[in-house]
């Protein structure tokens with residue numbers, strides 16, 4: 001099936017007489033006929049639901065749809081994008097291990113990997129994604145467990161050379177994890193270019209209406225963990241908390257997601273509420289239509305801004321003048337995303353004034369939904385970073401993040417026009 005069809009038809013497939021629409025399994029638990037049956041579930045001898053902290057059918061139907069959209073073999077939902085990225089890394093790295101991360105990732109991910117996971121004993125080396133292969137090679141250590149980056153970085157809009165990063169990671173026997181939130185599987189499938197694991201903040205385009213916070217992890221099934229048992233002991237050696245189950249032996253290509261579910265979800269419990277998964281599923285149905293409109297609108301807004309006399313610079317990979325235009329055409333020929341960043345000739349101070357004059361575009365800590373919105377990362381999402389870290393993250397102090405919605409683009413441009421006229 002093509003993606004537009006998957007978005008509508010996949011996941012919940014009702015049988016004769018069943019509800020047309022995905023039911024919300026609003027239940028903490030599940031009933032069994034015999035004690036023996038329940039016991040087998042706890043030993044992972046049988047698959048089945050027993051407690052919603054680990055798994056819920058509504059969530060699994062939605063995860064299945066996202067899995068098909070990405071072309072993966074297994075997927076799971078999490079309570080947030082942060083939880084997805086945390087689990088994706090923590091599933092294969094523990095105290096004493098090391099990971100490599102692109103400097104341009106989302107501020108929350110930057111904090112997670114460089115501060116919080118550091119307290120858990122996992123060290124992180126931050127690399128410039130545009131650096132030479134020779135320099136990137138230097139970041140690897142014997143205890144490196146993965147490389148982490150974003151397809152299109154939020155908010156720097158740096159386009160990742162996925163193939164280059166996948167080859168680099170694989171030459172060091174570790175997987176490449178790609179956060180594909182901004183591109184969405186409609187515009188890019190990182191697995192086709194060698195990525196091994198994909199994560200999402202479903203809070204953004206997938207939900208698309210700014211209704212629910214959520215995340216997802218998808219496994220391509222391509223990384224051969226069993227080839228490097230000493231590097232990935234959690235997947236390749238017996239798990240004492242399940243009577244010695246070895247995930248790679250028992251679950252094959254499902255090993256990574258099974259472990260993240262039965263171990264991390266069991267112990268850390270970042271499950272998505274089934275109500276939220278239901279709403280996410282509604283959002284997914286129109287994802288291809290919305291992405292097309294987001295990209296077309298953003299292109300028009302970027303071109304308008306680029307031609308405006310008060311605008312100092314515009315960053316949008318869809319612009320021919322953009323540093324990442326060629327990479328964007330390679331990895332995302334249908335379009336990149338609806339997010340633009342730009343700076344004014346009046347600098348950081350003018351950014352604040354422009355935002356206050358906008359009427360249709362709302363100032364919100366959000367991005368990538370149906371409504372046009374605007375944010376100043378240096379004052380908001382990235383305010384924990386010093387100027388040096390900001391520059392490293394590709395976030396200039398004057399950068400305005402403008403998330404173009406799916407309204408009529410003439411209205412969005414008119415709003416910018418009137419605000420620019422007042423500063």
Ligand SMILES: *Cc1c(COP(=O)(O)O)cnc(C)c1O
Pocket residue numbers: 080081082083085106108109150154179181182200201202203204213214215
């Ligand atoms: C928003 C975002 C996250 C964090 O997701 P939440 O759902 O807010 O927890 C992670 N990665 C990217 C690229 C994001 O845009």
